Amino acid sequence: MTRELINRFLIYLLIAVCTLWLIIPFTMAVLWSLVDPAEPWTADKLMPPVVSFYRWHNMWVNSSLKEALLNSYTLAPSAAILTLLLAIPTSFALGRISFPGREVAKVIALLPLVVPPFVTAIFFTSLLFSLGLHAWRFGAILFAHSVLFLPYAIRIMTVSFEQVRQDHIDAARDLSASTIARWRVAYLPALKPGILASLLIVFIQSIEEFAIAFIVGSPNFVTIPTLLFGSLGQDFVRPNAAVLSLILVVPNVILMLFLEKLLRSANPSMSSGKGMA
Amino acid sequence: MTWRRWLQVILLLTPGLGLIVALIGTVVYIAIVQSFGLYNLTGESLLSAEHWAGVLERRAYGRAVRYSLYIGILSALFSVALAYPLALWLRKPFTGSVAVGAILKAPLLVHGLVAAFLFINVIAYHGVLNQFMQWIGLWEGPRRLQNDSNAIGVLILQTWKNMPFALLILTGAVQGISDDVLDAARDLGAGSMARFRKVIAPLTISAMQAALVIIFIGAVADFSFQVIAGPTNRQSMAQLMVFYKDGGRWHDAAVVGVSLMVVALVGSALLAFAARFILSGRRFR
Numbered sequence: 001m002t003r004e005l006i007n008r009f010l011i012y013l014l015i016a017v018c019t020l021w022l023i024i025p026f027t028m029a030v031l032w033s034l035v036d037p038a039e040p041w042t043a044d045k046l047m048p049p050v051v052s053f054y055r056w057h058n059m060w061v062n063s064s065l066k067e068a069l070l071n072s073y074t075l076a077p078s079a080a081i082l083t084l085l086l087a088i089p090t091s092f093a094l095g096r097i098s099f100p101g102r103e104v105a106k107v108i109a110l111l112p113l114v115v116p117p118f119v120t121a122i123f124f125t126s127l128l129f130s131l132g133l134h135a136w137r138f139g140a141i142l143f144a145h146s147v148l149f150l151p152y153a154i155r156i157m158t159v160s161f162e163q164v165r166q167d168h169i170d171a172a173r174d175l176s177a178s179t180i181a182r183w184r185v186a187y188l189p190a191l192k193p194g195i196l197a198s199l200l201i202v203f204i205q206s207i208e209e210f211a212i213a214f215i216v217g218s219p220n221f222v223t224i225p226t227l228l229f230g231s232l233g234q235d236f237v238r239p240n241a242a243v244l245s246l247i248l249v250v251p252n253v254i255l256m257l258f259l260e261k262l263l264r265s266a267n268p269s270m271s272s273g274k275g276m277a
Numbered sequence: 278m279t280w281r282r283w284l285q286v287i288l289l290l291t292p293g294l295g296l297i298v299a300l301i302g303t304v305v306y307i308a309i310v311q312s313f314g315l316y317n318l319t320g321e322s323l324l325s326a327e328h329w330a331g332v333l334e335r336r337a338y339g340r341a342v343r344y345s346l347y348i349g350i351l352s353a354l355f356s357v358a359l360a361y362p363l364a365l366w367l368r369k370p371f372t373g374s375v376a377v378g379a380i381l382k383a384p385l386l387v388h389g390l391v392a393a394f395l396f397i398n399v400i401a402y403h404g405v406l407n408q409f410m411q412w413i414g415l416w417e418g419p420r421r422l423q424n425d426s427n428a429i430g431v432l433i434l435q436t437w438k439n440m441p442f443a444l445l446i447l448t449g450a451v452q453g454i455s456d457d458v459l460d461a462a463r464d465l466g467a468g469s470m471a472r473f474r475k476v477i478a479p480l481t482i483s484a485m486q487a488a489l490v491i492i493f494i495g496a497v498a499d500f501s502f503q504v505i506a507g508p509t510n511r512q513s514m515a516q517l518m519v520f521y522k523d524g525g526r527w528h529d530a531a532v533v534g535v536s537l538m539v540v541a542l543v544g545s546a547l548l549a550f551a552a553r554f555i556l557s558g559r560r561f562r
Contacts, residue, residue: 004371007366007371007372007373010366011373011377014377014380014381015380018380018381018383021384021437022380022383022384024399024405025395025396025398025399026395028395028398028399028404028405029394029395029398032398042403043403043408043419085292086292086293086296087293088293089288089289089290089291089292089293090289090290090292090293090294091293092289093285093286093289093290094290097282097285097286097289099278099282099283099286100278105290105294108294108297108298109293109294109297111297111298111301112297112300112301114494114541115301115304115305115538116494116497116498116515116537116538116541117498118498118500118515118518118519118534118537119304119308119498119518119534119537119538120300120301120304122308122518122519122522122530122534123304123305123307123308123311123531123534124300124304125522126307126311126316126318126527127303127304127307129318130316130318144300147296147297147300147301148300150293150296150297151297154293154294208388210389210390210501211500215519215522225388225390228390228391228394229390229501229504229505232390232393232394232397232505233504233505238398238401241394242394242398245390245391245394245395248388248390248391249386249387249388249391252386252388253386253387256385256386257386
């Protein structure tokens with residue numbers, strides 16, 4: 001009973017803290033994005049006096065938002081597909097073949113997560129300059145994103161490959177299935193959740209990535225985070241920044257929730273429709 | 278293994294692992310050689326330690342190193358210190374624990390720049406915090422809270438963003454401790470503090486070290502929180518590096534970049550070592 005009381009008290013406390021932590025800041029952002037320029041929201045007013053979608057419309061028509069959305073949402077799926085294609089062979093080796101140094105290789109695959117992102121961004125730009133490729137911004141950022149987010153895809157796909165059941169592969173082989181057929185019936189069902197999770201996580205990471213897009217892309221190539229960063233600097237207009245923040249955060253929250261659901265259901269026995277032995 | 282098998286493994290590793298090693302290796306190599314005057318993008322390359330000597334004697338460099346360490350260490354410690362009790366609380370499921378966990382981990386879904394915007398919105402001169410403090414009568418007038426000189430804003434942002442991550446790692450570790458072990462400690466008369474110090478902390482030390490190190494590396498190399506909410510009279514190492522690079526001083530940027538990598542590496546090793554030293558009862562294992 002005492003434990004229950006403590007838990008209830010802590011939950012109420014947590015709700016209060018989270019109101020400060022999450023609800024108030026996000027409500028403020030939504031309200032600021034709806035402030036109509038005809039009547040400013042001054043400190044003496046609790047709520048914006050006039051609300052409208054003017055800021056949203058204005059940002060859509062008069063800023064680089066369209067370009068940033070196009071760039072971000074072209075870059076992210078391209079990076080997700082390219083990363084997955086690059087990760088599959090390595091993950092197969094790490095997940096299905098036993099070789100000396102395999103554990104070391106798994107650790108080395110995490111290297112991009114250890115080097116500070118701005119160091120990678122700046123000296124990658126230096127490399128692009130020396131190769132004369134600095135004008136090729138989209139391709140350069142796509143390449144950098146694909147390599148930097150490889151650790152996520154390799155990690156997820158390695159686990160997926162490890163979970164492919166050998167008896168399924170053997171059964172397919174015994175039934176004289178070709179290599180392609182074996183992949184289709186034995187590998188693919190177990191790999192499917194991992195493939196989707198890898199695509200989604202790299203997509204989200206790429207949409208959110210700031211350092212590479214900022215250093216390699218500036219000043220001509222804008223993504224949503226670089227546009228938001230710009231709007232938080234010397235050109236700070238609170239309602240415009242609120243619009244950009246919501247555009248950046250809302251789709252990602254939905255995708256992240258979907259990802260979590262996907263990762264929870266990433267059970268090979270379920271996806272292959274067979275019980276575990 | 279036969280040579281054919283080796284060849285197959287190497288070919289399979291090349292597109293993934295090979296690219297990682299090539300890109301990160303090249304980036305680190307360029308940073309190091311550029312810091313010694315080589316790989317000059319605008320003129321003749323000349324091997325020298327002159328850039329190191331020049332940057333190291335600048336006061337801005339020393340301040341940036343100290344400031345980045347301050348942010349890195351405190352962010353890691355605050356995040357872990359907040360996450361530990363929460364992880365212990367959520368160890369056993371109870372009514373509403375899933376919802377509580379989800380709420381606590383919500384900041385993981387929010388981009389750092391959005392978090393910075395939300396924060397400066399709340400602490401703005403005429404923001405909700407200032408108005409609330411005046412309304413309850415604690416402050417007579419609005420105060421300037423953004424870009425405070427002690428970087429409390431940056432520390433709050435770092436903790437806000439990183440605590441859920443520490444919680445994620447620590448919850449898994451704490452839930453892995455079996456009830457039998459804790460019951461045995463309780464039967465032997467250990468109180469809450471003794472159970473934490475002698476059972477929970479040693480058994481979760483690896484998770485705590487991982488959380489400390491990952492948060493430290495991210496916070497020590499912070500750029501965006503510092504630029505948006507940090508003190509205007511100080512620069513973080515990442516900010517200083519970008520400043521040099523924007524001025525075309527690639528070699529000086531390289532010195533700061535290499536220093537940043539060293540600080541991240543040495544700092545995280547020391548932090549992990551200190552955590553083990555303190556939590557394992559000052560015994561080395």
